[in-house]
Amino acid sequence: MFERVLIANRGEIACRVIRTCRRLGIHTIAVYSQADADAQHVRLADEAWPIGGPRPADSYLRGAAILEVAKRSGAQAIHPCYGFLSENTGFARGCAEAGIAFIGPKPESIDAMGSKAAAKALMEKHTVPLVPGYHGENQDPAYLAEQAGKTGFPLMIKAAAGGGGKGMRIVRTEQEFADALASAQREAANAFGDTRVILERYVEHPRHIEFQVFGDSHGNVIHLNERECSAQRRYQKVLEETPSPFLDDARRSAMGAAAVAAAKAVDYIGAGTVEFIVAQNGEFFFMEMNTRLQVEHPVTEETLGLDLVEWQLRIAAGEPLPLKQEHIRAHGHAIEVRLYAEDPDQNFLPGSGKLLTLRLPKPSRHVRIDGGVIEGDTVTIFYDPMIAKLIVHDRDRTQALQRLREALEACEIIGPKSNIAFLERLARHPVVVEGRIDTGYLDRHLEEFLIGDVEPTSGVLFAAATAALLFDEHAVKGASGDPHSPWARADAWRIGHAGKRIVALSARDARYEIEAYGHDGDYRLQYAGAACEVHGARHDGETLSARFDGEALRLPLRADAQHVLLHEANGQRHSFLRAAAFAWESKEGKGGNQIIAPMPGRIVLVNAKPGDSVEQGQELLVMEAMKMELALKAPRAGTIESINAAQGDFVEADAVLVRFES
Template sequence: MFERVLIANRGEIACRVIRTCRRLGIHTIAVYSQADADAQHVRLADEAWPIGGPRPAKSYLRGEAILEVARRSGAQAIHPGYGFLSENTAFARACIEAGIAFIGPRPESIDAMGSKAAAKALMEKHGVPLVPGYHGEDQSADVLREQARRTGFPLMIKAAAGGGGKGMRIVRAESEFADALASAQREAAGAFGDTRVILERYVEHPRHIEFQVFGDSHGRVIHLNERECSAQRRYQKVLEETPSPFLDEARRAAMGAAAVAAAKAVDYVGAGTVEFIVGQDGAFFFMEMNTRLQVEHPVTEETLGLDLVEWQLRVAAGQPLPLAQEQVRAQGHAIEVRLYAEDPDQNFLPGSGKLQVLRLPAPSRHVRLDGGVVEGDTVTIFYDPMIAKLIVWDQDRPQALQRLRDALAACEIVGPKSNIAFLERLARHPVVVEGRIDTGYLDRHLDEFLAGDASPADRVLFAAAVAALLHDEGAAASDARHGADPFSPWARADAWRVGHAGKRIVALSLQGQRHEVEAHGHRGDYRLQHGEVVTEVRGARHDGETLGARFDGEAQRFPVRVDAARVTVHDAQGYRHAFERAAAFAWQSKETGGGNQVVAPMPGRIVLVKAQPGDVVEEGQELLVMEAMKMELALKAPRAGTIESVSAAQGDFVEADSVLVRFVP
């Protein structure tokens, strides 16, 4: 076994590899960019070396810099994680030439299967069923346009070297093809340094099911069962689980055999994933092979009781696979979701900033957390905005789903926006509960998973107000105990005044809407009014996690977290309502744009400028394209009008809220 391993990655996966290495007694060496000097993977590793600027091209994609660190630090092997250089043939080959083990497949296997186009050609040769399309070498615009016509619409454009939904576009009409191709190629170039694409006929309402495969240098290849990844938004996996609720034993065996055959075709060594498109009739088609560990590998580990990173290390060191195919035995059901810094109600706009509060459920046999940040860390604009992976396990799928709901309810993120409420709705939606979701369902029915701007139920609003009142009274009492006169009546927070009953205004904001609750009373007994609705609350108590009270004589319990700035309430259906505390007698809204200007929604780089001063544009017309968090964001005209000025050029880095375009008033 290796004694010194360098991890050529960052964030969650680097921390994940470090934990396994530490358990095995392996010395770990991290690398980091300027943006990651204080990152958790740097703090967890036994040693860490700087490799360049904050952008991936200046750091984590610099293979020569990483190899130089490996040589100087005495690393015997390099674990590439996923993303970055994990499927880079040149890097894998350079490691071998430098006498350093690459913890991954042979370069020849990456060549054959790391490219979607090459993998399709190989599978076609071996008789594996493929979706109709084009995966040829000629990437000229004319050839791609002609092949798109032959393939037929709708079709999918995919980055040949891609993954994670980057460089993918659905095109439903020929008139949309040129713009979609250009956008996919730009995104592919930024994410992978490779503009090549493949074309595929788009299969309507498919499922996405992948098989984990593992090979060793002794010629053995096995699979470790499937993962259902059909819950996707814009080709980015949102929820992964094993076993698939769709597969029966016969179909599972057929797909597993096809996955092993695909891996054997390239003499595969290490961890890999063979991905299939599965039609509603059960027919399956080879989609691609990822020659690396997948983000969703923990669900496989939880059902099999294995550590796949340990398997990677042992196989790379020349050891045989620990198990034969017939020894692979799964138990229970596991589900994974990814907590992201993003705003689902703003088209999942990636976020950045300091994690002021990061509360996650306690790890247990049923709950696992794989993360790369802790409270107080900053989510930067330069990398994927994932905060943590939440994995749950139980004996069957219904129990695992309930574990997921409970674990999500225990999560709280303050700082950048997060997708927690979106995931909570996902975990309760009938198509997920019944196992009927397909890869396009979220995009077709996204409104079913978003809170929107609906007003909260009065009972929910009153519960939030009661929690705020109890919190403020407790804080005032604590302050009084530590003050000069702990018995002063003026230290009470009940709004008592001479000659009339005390009245307080509890002001709460939800989705930008202000709600005022008029409150009379103290210490858990209140009369509350919101508009024309009045309720009597008696016996209210809050233990830090749960609010219990009688509302007009009806006892009810709410999961509630409260502090001086916010109140989070889960209603009877389990949905989250995250209220912001507001001043009782003042209301100020932050203007971030307006009808006469377009502002940058977050820090990023301008990759395309489509408008010039004097242009007359229509409402919704695309004016600029910016790149942030490895995504392209289209900035559109808020109204029809004439452009007065454009304050950004292609290649410029801009800060959040920078005015980029002004309209003639």
């Protein structure tokens, strides 16, 4: 086994690899960019070395710089994790030339599967089922259009060198093909530096099921069962689980055999994933093979009781596979979701900023947290905005879903916006609960999973105000040396009349003022003509119990001086800011005459010019930021006065990009 391993990555996956290495007694070496000098993976590693600027191209994608650190630090092996250099053939070869083990497959295997087109040609030779389409070398647009006609519509355009949903477009008619091809090629060039595409018949309402495979240097290849990843938004996986609720034993066996055949076709060593598209009638087709560890590998680990990173390390050190196929036995059901700094109600706009509050459920035998940040850390603009992976495991799917709902309820993120409420709705939606979801369902029915402008009921506001009052009173008592002093009361008492307090809460640019009389858990509350008598209110930091107009309720609820978070019985999450009682500025109507950059990024397309008359919602610019393209649209109909950015420009957050005539 290795004694010194360098982890050529960052964030939660670097932290996860470090934990396994530490358990095995392996000395860990981290690398970091300027933006990650104080990151958790730097703090967890035994030593860490700087490798360049904040952008990936200036740091984590600099293979030569990472190899130099490996040589200087005495690393015997490099673990690339996923993303960055994990599927970079040149880097894998560079490791071999330097006499440093690459904890992954051979460069030839990466090459064989790195191109979707080449991979499909190889799979065709080994009788692995393929979706009809074109995966040849001729990339002339006219020829591709001709092949599209032969394939038939609807079809899928895919970046040949891609992954993660980049460079993918669904085309339903011949007339849409040229524009969709240009868009997919542009995105592929930006993401992978390669404009080549393949064409595939689009399977309507498919499921996405992948198989974890492992091979060793002794010629052994096995699979570790499947993961279903059908809950997707814009080809990005949202929820992953194992076992698949769709597969029966016969279909699982057939797909597992096909996955092993695919791995053997490229003489595969290490951890890999063979991904399949599965039609509603059960037909399955090879989609691609990822020659690395997948983000969702923890669900496999939880059901099998294995550490796949340990397997990677042992196989890279020359050991045989620890188990044979017949020894793989799964127990229970596991589900993973990813907590992101993003705003689902703004088209999942990635966020950045300091994590002022980060509360996650306590790890247990049913709950696992794989995180790369802690409270007080900053989510930067330079990398994927994932905060943590939340993995749950229980005896069956029903219990695992309930564990997931409970774990999400315990999460709270304050600072950048997050997708927690979106995930809570997902975990309760009938198509997920009943196991009926397909890869396009979220995109077709996204409004079913978004919060939108949910107006809190007076009951929600009264509960939130009660918790806020109890918190304030406790804070005042705690600050006083004499709890019996009249100055230790926070009830706004005045001579001659009952004291009135105003509890001001705000959410999504709306303000709510609740009038409160009373103290110490007994209150009379009023809001917008509604009134409520509250008695016996107690708050333990996590739960509020009280009688509201005689009805006793127990509510999951947290409150402090800045925030209140409440869950209704139906799972609806309400997050309020504590607002100043007598100060308010509405944001309504701001920005109607301009488009501003929502975050730092690069302008990749300008679709208008000064003097143009445009309609509300018309796409004016396309911006690339945080590994995705954002369409910037006209906030209203009108005439453009000026455009302050050109294609290729890098712009800062809040820069005014377009102005409209008044």
